[in-house]
Amino acid sequence: MKVKQLLQQMTLKEKVGQLNQRLYGWEVYTKKEGEITLTKTFKEEVDRWGSLGFIYGVFRADPWSGKNQETGLSTEEARYVSHLIQEYLQEHTRLKIPVFLSEECPHGHQGLESLTTAANISVGASWNPALYQEVQEIVARDIREKGAHLGLISTLDIARDPRWGRTEECFSEDPFLASQFTVAALKGLQGGAGQRIDEAHVLAVLKHFAGQGSAMGGHNSGPVNIGPRELREIHLPPMVAGIANGAQMTMAAYNDVDGQLCHGNPDLLNRLLREELGFQGAVMADGCALDRLVEITEDKVEAAIWAVTSGVDISLWDDVYPYLEEAVVSGRLSEEVIDTAVLRVLLLKEKMGLFSNPTPLVQSASLEEKRERSVQLAKESLVLLKNQEHRLPLKKNETIAVIGPNGDLLYNQLGDYTPYKCEEQCVTVLKGIQDYGHEHGMTVVSAPGSMITRELEGGIEEAVALAKTVDTVVLVLGGSSARDFSTTFDANGAALSGSNEMTSGENIDLADLALPAAQVKLVKALHDVKKTLIGVFIQGRPHILTAVEPYLDAILIGGYPGEYGGEAIASILFEESPSGKLAMSLPRSNGQLPVYYNYRDVAFKEAYGDDSGKPLYSFGTGLSYTSFSLTDLALVVPTKAGLHKGESLKISGTIKNTGDYRGAEVIQVYLKSHPKKLVTRVKELKGFCKIWLDPKETKGIELNLNLAELSELAENMNTQMMTDITVMVEAHDFSWQERIRIND
Missing domain, CATH: 3.40.50.1700 (Glycoside hydrolase family 3 C-terminal domain)
Incomplete structure (x- = not known):
């Protein structure tokens, strides 16, 4: 059945059920003396709505859920519960719509018998997105083997203030480096940007959108006092890269941006994310975040209207989206708004193949791999x-x-x-x-x-x-x-x-x-x-x-x-x-604090009267047991017209391992733009490559910066091409720079 035809058959109650993700998943089942059954809580939720869109964390096992090796689900038991859930919906709902099972996977699936990998704070330091993508392919299989479909993963937060407790979930203080790992996570979990997600992959829910890493004083969910330029230059690039590579789901951030809560910000979620950036997928609320809107509106119906019209499609644990039904019945909300959100959900279920087989048989990677x-x-x-x-x-x-x-x-x-x-x-x-x-x-x-x-x-x-x-x-x-x-x-x-x-x-x-x-x-x-x-x-x-x-x-x-x-x-x-x-x-x-490398190049005294202004160890630093030489560096500078035709700024050279150990060096390319009437940053990472060499081995290097890397925000906030640029190539014990102009 076509999803648009399915939507036309749905009652308002069934539609609202597709947008509510109210259940704590570990409360969906009980496990006693080896026998697993579905709970009254789950069955009452199905009966209430006649349709369920999502269930979060059925397989979660940690101190919060209270599930452990004895009370939680093994991989085999997880598959069994997945089948029980989908079969119950088939037998006890009118339209038999399968439910999305969503799971956390910030550094591996948060379920028993799943691989726990290095956390993002470590991953970013690898400077190897390709390797990280391979690891995320393993994580996707872990999730899918158990019967789940969505992987919630932190990739969008930029670590601008390390006082924030969730700094460990960030790849970097730098938006370009974080963007490369966002793309790697997306490709690893989803398997590409095609129209369908195959049985070995899951839909990635990229979180959190947007600006959470710049909260005042590093306070979790604190105010984010940044302007539109800082938002676009530092916090949007990972999402922009994700959309370009097939991102279909994102989670809104708890924080506000300059006074507007992300969950109630149509300018952020509708105009910017969807209309300008071209995001066509669904936005999920963070846990209980919609309840925070009630603190402002003092009216749950009004909070529900505010969130859904701002672009939040799916709730999480709140007591707000159940009031969407009342909002429509009372005439305060058009049912067309609900239809738009439900259609996004149904299209994603179709993309994942849920209507044909919600729990395909998938084998995870071997323990050795x-x-x-x-x-x-x-x-x-x-x-x-x-x-x-x-x-x-x-x-x-x-x-x-x-x-x-x-x-x-x-x-x-x-x-x-x-x-x-x-x-x-x-x-x-x-x-x-x-x-x-x-x-x-x-x-x-x-x-x-x-x-x-x-x-x-x-x-x-x-x-x-x-x-x-x-x-x-x-x-x-x-x-x-x-x-x-x-x-x-x-x-x-x-x-x-x-x-x-x-x-x-x-x-x-x-x-x-x-x-x-x-x-x-x-x-x-x-x-x-x-x-x-x-x-x-x-x-x-x-x-x-x-x-x-x-x-x-x-x-x-x-x-x-x-x-x-x-x-x-x-x-x-x-x-x-x-x-x-x-x-x-x-x-x-x-x-x-905060101290990061890519600050704006304004005339200020970097040192304090009582301390240095420089960090103890700066971004990009890292030693090796071996040594490297970098020679024959050269630039090939395109014209403006050439860049628009797909040409790139080429940086080439030769690297040699001059030491006695096999090792890898990370070649880092930074740009410093010199526009008129605009303060830019002292330098910005725009390219890198990690090269492995045996002792005494020599390799050629080539990095290409395209139009995206050579673009910046003009005074009027429109995108313009950089024309007067200092190119900096850096590695350990090596620094080279040249100022160039890109002409017509």
């Missing part, structure tokens, strides 16, 4: 920032002490939105080093030393005594987003109060990004032992390392490297050359 791809992504995401006297890589005959709160706590290296894991199948940093040490006959000992934020009674004394017995101490420090049963939750799943050990995660915003005092005290005590100290930082945000940096011989930033992260870290510590580059600057002090 999952591990290999996940470990490789984690390896390439590790960033070496300091390597005094070339202490890394470690020698295979050294004795090692692994000390620190993040050495052997699995969930501390996984990040927020993480499902329960089978811990014995995962690899912590300690286990990774122990496995490597056992293989090479090394002695490896361990002690926690401290907790994340608190001292352990006798912990420092134990750590110092242990350090005296070994050659090298690997200090595994940082933060944690691990929720536990002491965490209390809001209705939308955000932590109202975290455990004392949480320093990142949704709603865990910090005023002070300094490494916790307990860890600083531990580092200083171990430094007095006068052994080599290697700092490995597992963290969900760029912590301030100023207090410990002088005491560490080497610094390796790990972000949240995923369930096999310990294997990746051990490999980098002992053998493989690190290739990651910072995707977010590491601040020197809180007083600098």
Whole structure:
């Protein structure tokens, strides 16, 4: 049946049912003594509307849902529940419309037996979107094997203030780099921009639109005081790239932009997103976000009208969209507005093949493939920032002490939105080093030393005594987003109060990004032992390392490297050359914040009277065990007419690995525009490539910047071509620039 014909047959109640996503999915089923049944809650919702559009999180298993390995669903059980849900709708609804099952997949599916990969804060540092796309293809199969259809993934948020607890969900402080990973996530999950989504892929729900990474003071859902130019230059590019590559769904952001809530902003969702940018898909609300409109309207019917006419098609857990029916019946809302939103939903169900087979038989990737791809992504995401006297890589005959709160706590290296894991199948940093040490006959000992934020009674004394017995101490420090049963939750799943050990995660915003005092005290005590100290930082945000940096011989930033992260870290510590580059600057002090590389080039004193204005480590920084030379750089500059015909600005050259290790260098291309009467940024990333070379190997490089990369916003906010440009090519220990003009 054609979806437009189906729409014509639907009652108003059935239409409203397609736009409501009210159920917490884990409440749809019960599992007792191995028997799984659908709940009264689910059946009453079906009976209420006669049609369901979406159910969120049926397979979610974490402290908020209360589902774990005993009470949650295995992959086989998940498929069974998926069939039960779709069969019930076939048997108990008039039009038999299948329901979308939507699942979180910020760094792997948030369900049991699914792969948990490196979090976005790590992924961005890999500078390898192609590898990330391969990992997302695995994630899509994990979701589809269980019978779900939508993957909710954070790709649109730009990390402009690391005080924000959800910084870990961001790829970068830079919109171009984030855009490349947005495209990779989209292609990996959806499998391309075709008219149909095949059985091995899912629809990607890109979140959050828009501006959430610039909230005032880093407060979650806080006011976003940016103008239209900042919105377009910094926060829109990932969505623009997503639309160009087949994005069909997005989630609105909690925040306002200059006083207008994103969920009630027709200028943002209708005029800009749909009319100007050409988005033809559906917009989903964030969890309970529509309830916040009621705080303003003090009228649920009015809030529902406000949201749906602003362009929000689908609700999430709120008590607002049930009032859409009353809004139409009372004459306050045209049913045509409802029809437009429902048609978007039905077209997406058709695109996913739900009307023919909502639960196709799909096999996930093998465990070997999952591990290999996940470990490789984690390896390439590790960033070496300091390597005094070339202490890394470690020698295979050294004795090692692994000390620190993040050495052997699995969930501390996984990040927020993480499902329960089978811990014995995962690899912590300690286990990774122990496995490597056992293989090479090394002695490896361990002690926690401290907790994340608190001292352990006798912990420092134990750590110092242990350090005296070994050659090298690997200090595994940082933060944690691990929720536990002491965490209390809001209705939308955000932590109202975290455990004392949480320093990142949704709603865990910090005023002070300094490494916790307990860890600083531990580092200083171990430094007095006068052994080599290697700092490995597992963290969900760029912590301030100023207090410990002088005491560490080497610094390796790990972000949240995923369930096999310990294997990746051990490999980098002992053998493989690190290739990651910072995707977010590491601040020197809180007083600098926000501090990012691509600020506007205005006449101001960059340094403070009492501190440097520069970060401790800047965007794009990252060391290697090997060395590279970059030679023969040249530009081929097109004409304006040529650019419009598809020509590009070509940057070519030769790179050589001049060292003794196989390694990769990231060639970064920045532009600085010099327009009239407009303040542009000091530099902006517009191209990059990651090149692997064996020792002494030489390769040619070529990067092409097309019309999109060579365009900017004019004084009147229209798009214009850059004509007077400084081109900067940068890599470690290398910087080259040339000023050019693009003429008619």
